[in-house]
Amino acid sequence: MPEHPSTHDDGLAGDPDGFERLWTPHRMVYIGGQDKPTDPGTEQCPFCRAPGRSDEEGLLVARGEAAYVLLNLYPYNSGHLMVVPYRHVADYTELGRAETLEIAELTRTAMRTLREVMAPQGFNLGMNQGTVAGAGIAAHLHQHVVPRWGGDANFLPIIGRTKALPELLGDTRERLAAAWPQS
Structure with a gap:
């Protein structure tokens, strides 16, 4: 059998094999569980820490009275945003009326702002309640606002388990924060 032209005699991992790769080593902290609190404590919760940071450092786009909006890391x-109550609460039924109303209003404003800045053709909105339902951080409730475009779900996530994002998070945060309506 002929040797593949890119096969090296030493057979070391990482040798060229004709495939292009998109390396995303920064995701290993997420896969490994860093910053995923599983108990009611707030010390390790990234959603409890984010509002104490600068908007730029915490990727915050807007702050309300009971909730805030930030980019998903x-x-x-x-443009994938999350609307998060300041209070460390896991279940939607534990929210108070003011928190529920503000999360709804911030979600509506997030959609309007994303339409203005990024012109998505649709949205996915949702809360994953509990680890079994897909919540990456189940201990602190958060509403996802995911802008969608035709063709954005291409072969990369399916075949390569990789998502190509055309803009740095800091640049996206800056554009969305600048367009966010001031109250």
Whole structure:
């Protein structure tokens, strides 16, 4: 059998094999569980720590009275926002009326702002309640606002388990924060 032209005699891992790779080593902290609190404590919760940081450092786009909006550090698409109550609460039924109303209003404003800045063709909105339902951080409730475009779910996530994002998170945060309506 003929040797593949890119096969080296030493057979070391990482030798060229004709495949292009998109390396995403920053995701290993997420896969490994860093910053994923599983208990009611707030010390390790990234959603409890984020509001104490600068908007730029915490990727915050807007702050309300009971909730805030930030970019997802591990986005499904560019512009993937999350609306998060300040209070460390896991279950939607534990929210108070003011928190529920503000999360709804911030979600509506997030959609409007994303439409203005990024012109998505649709949205996925949702809360994953509990680890079994897909919540990466089940201990602190958060509403996802994911902008969608035709063709954004291409072969990369399916074959390569990789998502190509065309813009740095800091640049996206800056554009969305600048367009966010001031109250």
